[in-house]
Amino acid sequence: MADVTPKPTLPPDVQSGNTAAGKVTATPTPKPSASNTKSAAPVVGATPGGLEPIKIGSSTDWTQFTNGSLVPITVGPNGTTIEPYVSGKTPTQTNPNPGQIAILPNATGDGFYTDSVDAVAAQAMLGINAGNIQAYKLKLAAYYPSQKEFKLSYATTDKDVAFQRAIRRAINEASVANFGFGVTNANARAVNPSVPLPASLYSFDSYVLSRPTVQMGSSESSRSSGLTTREDALAEFYRTVQSHVGDPSLVNNLTTLAEAYWNKLHATELNRQSSSTRTSDPFGNSVTSGVQYVQLSDLDRLEMRIKFITNGGSAKDAKGNLVKSTGIKGVDYEKLQDTGGLIGDNYTKLVEHSYDMGISVNKDDLVRRAAMALIPGGSAEEQIKSLTQASKAYYSNLTPLIDSGLKIKDIASNYQRMKELELELADYSVDIFDNNVQKALKGDKGLMDNNDFIAGIRTDPRWRYTKSARETSAGFVNELLKTWGVVG
Secondary structure (H helix, E strand, O other): OOOOOOOOOOOHHHHHHHHHHHOOOOOOOOOOOOOHHHHHHHOOOOOOOOOOOOOOOOOOOOHOOOOOOOOOEEEEEHOOEOOOOOOOOOOOOOOOOOOOEEEEOOOOOEEEEEEEHHHHHHHHHHHHHHHHHHHHHHHHHOOOOOHHHHHHHHHOOOOHHHHHHHHHHHHHHHHHHHHHHHHHHHHHHHHHOOOOHHHHHHHHHHHHHHHHHOOEEEEEEEEOOOOOOOOOHHHHHHHHHHHHOOOHHHHHHHHHHHHHHHHHHHHHHOOEEEEEEEEEEOOOOEEEEEEEEOOOOOOHHHHHHHHHHHHOOOEEEOOOOEEEEEEEOOOOOHHHOOOOHHHHHHHHHHHHHHHHHHOOOOOOHHHHHHHOOOOOOOOOHHHHHHHHHHHHHHHHHHHHHHHHHHHHHHHHHHHHHHHHEEEEOOOOOOOOOOHHHHHOOOOOOOOHHHHHHHHOOOOOOHHHOOOOOOOOHHHHHHHHHHOOOOOO
């Protein structure tokens, strides 16, 4: 609720006096200024003992603040501390609670006005217009005996008893403050009777206006949970391409892919928009309702970028045409290995391990695995373990050897070398995926015997043209001729 400035209706002479006294608007209407007339309201603390009535009226005699005519009281009966107030008498055994005096600026602003607090409070309440009652109640919330009473009072536009008590307490507090100002003025005039008054007194209204207003009402808000700007999204995408790919030119339609990432990120963040309603009452209690969502984490965003880089995406160009990007799918993967990017590094590790374990994996799948290893929660080690498990499933007869730490490459190297020798091939020209080598590794009865393996190699038509074949053939013929006695 907006702060409403109270504007009570007061007599013009009181208004001019407050203005001259230097405070904001209006005091209660003062009584006729006889110096020793009886107060219009009962004297607080009066007893049948015949106490002197409270002196009411206007005065410019500031010495009353220093000569004991006006007395600040902070201690009650039996030495107990009480809420401070101003009186015209010092407490005694017969009068332990002398009456409370209200001190306000006089109408002309050159002095002060005194009366009983009750009388001034009653007059002040009369001066509050009906339209300003709620505003005054908010300003005086701290002066109610309890929050419960304030809540009940604020719920109506009446000048109820609790409101009257709050007004009375505020006037008493203002009077205590004014006593201090009066002492200041008295000391200044004691030095120089013609000096301008150094301190101005509070009127009731100026004191109320100086109090903080209790805020009311409710507010609604809608926020977008930290939306990322397009510039920031594109920048982080290009940084990921640089670190994970190394060479941006290896990414198909890079600008299109970056735009696709921005579109997906922005749409996701908009779907995570949260709204809330906060309601508060004058007592500082508040209730917030609504739904809030967890913002995309940096790891979530990284995973989104890596998937775009490896799987591709699409976005509209400036003319509204849909343009597709395949990311790094199908590029020259040897170049990917040479760029020093994180995906290329992982790809190299997986290519080497898949060969070591005798697993022929599609290169696109290996690139996907290399990228998956970089997604939060993944690792190259996990992908390597996965390839090892695939090898054990493929070479089930060799599982004990794999579990003992041997690689299929180590087991296959003997067969590869034998085939190269038998067919007189160049060193390392027979790889692990050669048909003869694979038959030797995957035999139903375990690894193939060397003699059986060589016998199988010699069925290859190329063997007939080898030196070994010629020597074997010549030896066979020679033995045949000996058998027939042709040669000795």
